[in-house]
Amino acid sequence: MNHDVHIIGGGLAGSEAAWQLARRGFKVRLSEMRGSGEMTPAHQTDGLAELVCSNSFRSDDDEKNAVGLLHHEMRRLDSIIMQAGETARVPAGSAMAVDRDVFSAGVQRTLEEHPNLTIVRERVDALPASGLTLVATGPLTAKSLAQSIANATGEDSLAFFDAIAPIVHRDSIDMDVAWFQSRWNKGSGKDYINCPMTREQYAAFVQGLLDGEKTEFREWEADTPYFEGCMPIEVMAARGPETLRFGPMKPVGLDNPRDATPEFPQGRWPYAVVQLRQDNKLGTLWNMVGFQTKLKYGAQVELFRTIPGLENAEFARLGGLHRNTFINSPLVLDRQLRLKGADHIRFGGQITGCEGYVESSAVGLLAGMMIANELAGTEWSPPPRTTAMGALLAHITGDAESDSYQPMNVNFGLFPPLHEVKKKARKEAYTDRAKADFGAWLEAMDAVPA
Known part of the structure; x- marks a missing residue:
């Protein structure tokens, strides 16, 4: 199948981006090295969107919690990760935790059944010279591709240990x-x-x-x-x-x-x-x-x-x-997650320096939407910084200091402050403002799923 977009990496971010593009009618080639005889030090299966650490997506409270708010926004955008998470959900109090095998199988089955998507088990060793590409290889990027990324960015990859x-x-x-x-x-x-x-x-x-x-x-x-x-x-x-x-x-x-x-x-x-x-x-x-x-x-x-x-x-x-390897995104990416000097290549997920399953998925979702807008010839308008997705995107693409950039979970510290609201009421105020602004953004973007 000829494709409009090549996505490298079948983890949470790559799977989410592939879903967002395919359901909008674009042809996607999704490359995943696991299943081709390759494996990472942490993965145990070749399943798409495998959860390698915790089985928790953390708080599902969208009234007082930033990650719960991110869940809410992703659900409104028809996130495959949120859909599969609901199907695979296990008890965890106010948190959202999943059966990791049921979750991965659900994501993979949905993607395999979509006519606009081809999953190829292959290792990609270098950034493509042309063609719209999303790199979503995550923190366990193969050494050869990591070297190619380092060569293209002109920066050494940063890294930390993830246990x-x-x-x-x-x-x-x-x-x-x-x-x-x-x-x-x-x-x-x-x-x-x-x-x-x-x-x-x-x-x-x-x-x-x-x-x-x-x-x-x-x-x-x-x-x-x-x-x-x-x-x-x-x-x-x-x-x-x-x-x-x-x-x-x-x-x-x-x-x-x-x-x-x-x-x-x-x-x-x-x-x-x-x-x-x-x-x-x-x-x-x-x-x-x-x-x-x-x-x-x-x-x-x-x-x-x-x-x-x-x-x-x-x-x-x-x-x-x-x-765990990630790039210095504020320095090497533009506001649409494109690699400066090679704007046919975007990055999404944990490799951009967001931290957490949900954050990784959300950045993959945004990257998919950006590419879809580009293919459709429509102007991209990012979600407001007052929203969870907007705050996370702004942090990755320029709000953070590039000389001290470190992985970050979504949190209210990334949002524009509400100093006029009493401290005890601030979390609810952040979420109320975010939901209103996110709804207005969706309407303006004509992005509400059918």
Whole structure:
């Protein structure tokens, strides 16, 4: 099939962009190297839109939360990622979490069935010299293509380490010790499994993290910074003995019923808590929330089985570590995600320096819309900066400082401020303003899906 657009990379961003273009009537060639005999250090399948880290798209609250607002905007644009996410959804309180296998299969099936889209299993080694192209290869871009990108941009690629959290078999968790509860009792009440720790157990655990044998860095990985939002637990522990208790092991809002007394019938907060979140629809797999790690496998098993309730834990997957590569987008891309000096090439997804599944998908969606407008010969108008998509796009394409550019999740700090609104009401005000402005933008762009 002759194509109008070549998309390189079948992850979240590439899949979303391909869907947005195909459903608008344009012919798309989607190249994905997995399935051609190639694999990345982190992927385990050749499925499109495979989730390699957490199974959570984070908060689905579109009234007070920036990422929930991003969900809302993507749904209004008929996002394939949001559609597949709903189909594959598993309980996670106010968050949106999915069965990763059901999710990937749903995205792939929808794309395979579309007549305007051809999926080709092939590795692309260099940026095409001509033809509309979207590079959405993500943080695990093949070395040869990464070199081609570096040559084209005139800049060395930046990188950080992205760590993967372990997954535990549900039936190996001791529920005589652990208990079901969402923090502050949000959600259904059974969205998280909680493993409590005493002060002594916590201190021993932190020491074990510091002493445990860790993955050695290869020469080319030296001096690569971590992304703050995906920090390995042992790196957090090294910042101070109480750091984890104010992070992923925070006990507040979790009353341990095993410690109930007449005075405190709901129990009291433990000193620290390890939370696990359902990872698949069957409820047979649960991931350790916030437990990204670069400990070696043997050290992980030994240490994690000291956690109360996980003494006999069986792991479906242990934690891992991979390098995450992204370009200095504010310096090398224009406001339409085009490569300066080679405007037939656009970039989308995590390689642009956005961080998170939803953010990656959203930037892929925007790139697809930009290309569709270009093919249709219509003028592109970006979403207002007061919206989640507009704020994220503005950050990537120029609002951020290029000399200190780092990966960023969507957050209200990227939005134009509302200083006149009282602090307690600001989040609702941000979302109200965003929804109104996004609706007006859609109407002006004539972009509301049929």
